[in-house]
Amino acid sequence: xxxxxxAGCLPVLCLVGxxxxxIPLCPxxxxxxxxxxxxxxxxxxxxxxxxFVVLSAVGAAASLAWWWRRPDRRPWAATDAxxxxxxxxxxxxxxxxxxxxxxxxxxxxxxxxTIGFDTRAIWLLRAGWLLEPHHRLVLDMRxxxxxxxxxxxxxxxxxxxxxxxxxxxxxxxxxxxxxxALLNSCxxxxxxxxxxxxxxxxxxxxxxxxxxxxxDGSAAAAVLPAVVGAVVAVCxxxxxxxxxxxxxxxxxxxxxxxxxxxxxxxxxLQAAGGRxxxxxxxxxxxxxGMSKEExxxxxxxLLVLLVARALxxxxxxxxxxxxxxxxxxxxxxxxxxxxxxxxxxxxxxxxGGPRQGSYVTRARQAVDGLxxxxxxxxxxxALALAGWLVLIPVRRAIGLGHDLWAWAALLxxxxxxxxxxxxxxxxxxxxxxxxxxxxxxxAALAAWWLIAAWAVTAAAAPGYARxxxxxxxxxxxxxxxxxxxxxxxxxxxxRS
Amino acid sequence: MRGAHVREGPSRPRRLWExxxxxxxxxxxxxxxxxxxxxxxHGGRTVDALxxxxxxxxxxxxxxxxxxIDVQAHSLVSPRQPVVIGHANLADxxxxxxxxxSWVTFATGSSRGVTVLSLIDVTGPxxxxxxxxxxxxxxxxGQVRRRRGTGASVPGRGPPPLPPL
Numbered sequence: 091x092x093x094x095x096x097a098g099c100l101p102v103l104c105l106v107g108x109x110x111x112x113i114p115l116c117p118x119x120x121x122x123x124x125x126x127x128x129x130x131x132x133x134x135x136x137x138x139x140x141x142f143v144v145l146s147a148v149g150a151a152a153s154l155a156w157w158w159r160r161p162d163r164r165p166w167a168a169t170d171a172x173x174x175x176x177x178x179x180x181x182x183x184x185x186x187x188x189x190x191x192x193x194x195x196x197x198x199x200x201x202x203x204t205i206g207f208d209t210r211a212i213w214l215l216r217a218g219w220l221l222e223p224h225h226r227l228v229l230d231m232r233x234x235x236x237x238x239x240x241x242x243x244x245x246x247x248x249x250x251x252x253x254x255x256x257x258x259x260x261x262x263x264x265x266x267x268x269x270x271a272l273l274n275s276c277x278x279x280x281x282x283x284x285x286x287x288x289x290x291x292x293x294x295x296x297x298x299x300x301x302x303x304x305x306d307g308s309a310a311a312a313v314l315p316a317v318v319g320a321v322v323a324v325c326x327x328x329x330x331x332x333x334x335x336x337x338x339x340x341x342x343x344x345x346x347x348x349x350x351x352x353x354x355x356x357x358x359l360q361a362a363g364g365r366x367x368x369x370x371x372x373x374x375x376x377x378x379g380m381s382k383e384e385x386x387x388x389x390x391x392l393l394v395l396l397v398a399r400a401l402x403x404x405x406x407x408x409x410x411x412x413x414x415x416x417x418x419x420x421x422x423x424x425x426x427x428x429x430x431x432x433x434x435x436x437x438x439x440x441x442g443g444p445r446q447g448s449y450v451t452r453a454r455q456a457v458d459g460l461x462x463x464x465x466x467x468x469x470x471x472a473l474a475l476a477g478w479l480v481l482i483p484v485r486r487a488i489g490l491g492h493d494l495w496a497w498a499a500l501l502x503x504x505x506x507x508x509x510x511x512x513x514x515x516x517x518x519x520x521x522x523x524x525x526x527x528x529x530x531x532x533a534a535l536a537a538w539w540l541i542a543a544w545a546v547t548a549a550a551a552p553g554y555a556r557x558x559x560x561x562x563x564x565x566x567x568x569x570x571x572x573x574x575x576x577x578x579x580x581x582x583x584x585r586s
Numbered sequence: 587m588r589g590a591h592v593r594e595g596p597s598r599p600r601r602l603w604e605x606x607x608x609x610x611x612x613x614x615x616x617x618x619x620x621x622x623x624x625x626x627x628h629g630g631r632t633v634d635a636l637x638x639x640x641x642x643x644x645x646x647x648x649x650x651x652x653x654x655i656d657v658q659a660h661s662l663v664s665p666r667q668p669v670v671i672g673h674a675n676l677a678d679x680x681x682x683x684x685x686x687x688s689w690v691t692f693a694t695g696s697s698r699g700v701t702v703l704s705l706i707d708v709t710g711p712x713x714x715x716x717x718x719x720x721x722x723x724x725x726x727x728g729q730v731r732r733r734r735g736t737g738a739s740v741p742g743r744g745p746p747p748l749p750p751l
Contacts (some may be wrong), residue, residue: 196630199633211684215683218688264649272697323617326626329628331630332626332630336636484607544614551608
């Protein structure tokens with residue numbers, strides 16, 4: 091993990107800056123580097139570890155060159171975290187420590203040496219192959235792919251295990267499972283901290299509104315969204331362990347793509363735009379796309395949504411429109427490189443054969459089988475309806491994006507899953523028995539994150555009512571252009 | 587008096603709207619937080635349940651079984667030796683693949699110089715839950731040579747309990 095973290099550290103600081111959520115993103119970025127290395131090994135030659143060393147060095151050099159060219163983007167320069175409400179730093183610190191503590195507590199389930207079926211049969215099986223040179227890797231994937239079609243799955247989880255095996259010299263399944271569980275936990279911590287960030291940003295905006303209105307801000311009302319955001323972030327950690335059950339700690343890749351996609355949605359489609367949140371979203375969407383086939387397809391939809399939202403902001407604010415498009419294309423190349431290499435090398439894809447049942451029958455079976463795992467979506471939908479009726483202005487005031495963005499991401503992800511069942515060839519009831527629980531993780535977790543966003547929004551309602559449309563008696567007040575110097579000076583001092 | 591203009595308080599519809607916002611906001615917050623706390627409690631219990639004796643014992647048996655097959659396979663072939671994993675029985679193929687697939691060198695086809703690894707059912711000592719790894723190859727004189735894996739055993743009847751899929 092230290093090696094993965096070191097490989098990803100500088101690129102994360104460059105993309106995201108010094109933020110609490112940068113900490114769990116570092117090992118994830120290292121895993122992305124390992125995944126790109128595996129892709130290069132498969133597509134070009136040499137070994138995954140050679141590419142890993144080269145790409146890590148290139149990433150570090152590019153980060154240093156960027157900081158040399160743009161001093162304002164150096165880690166020690168001011169971030170775009172913006173001003174905060176009273177005590178926002180303390181709340182952010184407590185939120186981060188609580189999330190990390192909750193994740194650590196939940197990880198004590200690793201003391202049970204569970205190793206999942208697919209972990210042995212797919213994910214860590216290929217970790218050994220990725221230690222081989224190019225020609226052996228291609229041979230292994232072709233030969234074994236004739237019988238085990240999952241051999242062509244995206245490489246992030248396997249590549250991370252491969253790096254751990256290479257660095258430690260311990261080629262045990264147990265080590266691989268621990269590394270995958272830690273990476274899953276990093277994705278979870280990053281996604282959970284997005285909600286704490288909603289609260290922090292919301293509190294900051296309310297405080298700013300109070301300052302702009304020249305009113306005396308109540309620290310308690312301003313900081314309430316931040317506190318609720320912190321509490322909700324910790325709850326989400328436990329909720330995720332409840333949703334994923336053993337798959338978070340037994341080496342499966344499903345939690346990785348699901349949590350990375352949820353994190354990308356949370357930062358890129360819900361949080362207020364900014365370099366840090368967009369950087370986090372970019373990293374997480376690529377991680378989701380490199381983790382599993384469902385993640386690949388979902389990541390493509392997410393990329394479209396992320397680019398659309400960023401493009402909308404760029405056009406509205408008069409910024410350069412081609413930047414989000416270029417970033418989206420870069421993400422597309424990263425996510426699409428592995429499947430392109432697999433197709434070019436004629437590595438066997440999913441097995442063909444006669445389809446059992448018509449499309450309509452299969453669709454009905456899939457929906458019936460998946461629905462029992464998605465009750466939480468109904469709760470999220472009910473809250474969204476109530477929220478849309480009266481809380482949308484609050485949501486806008488605290489800087490959260492409209493949750494239709496997140497709903498679009500959720501529905502796209504679930505449509506990918508259902509379409510796989512419908513167009514596949516395996517008997518749907520049998521397929522559902524072995525997969526329904528895992529493939530609904532993304533939609534279920536996305537729904538929980540939507541609920542969390544509404545909790546933070548509702549917590550901001552009192553502050554919004556107080557400051558954004560303050561109720562005052564008809565009275566002569568000072569002109570807006572010439573505020574009372576005393577509170578304004580105090581506010582300026584606080585912000586500085 | 588320094589003021590230059592007069593700001594009116596909010597109109598009656600707006601006040602009603604703001605009241606409605608608070609009235610709806612509170613239940614939304616309560617339901618969302620209640621749901622999250624309930625989900626979190628369920629999650630905490632799930633983590634505890636994973637550490638129950640039965641899942642843990644099953645996991646240890648599963649681990650021991652695959653370690654046993656791994657050790658037996660190591661006693662038969664080296665990592666650089668080209669092998670084919672026999673797939674006459676899909677279940678045995680998958681079991682062997684899970685145990686040794688990450689380190690063996692797969693041959694590009696079944697020829698005389700290639701060792702075929704497979705599992706046989708044997709009851710008694712020296713078996714991994716009633717399975718033994720067998721390597722089938724050819725001697726230089728062309729005769730078939732069959733060797734059994736050694737070095738580890740797990741008593742009991744197999745297969746191990748299936749881990750969650």
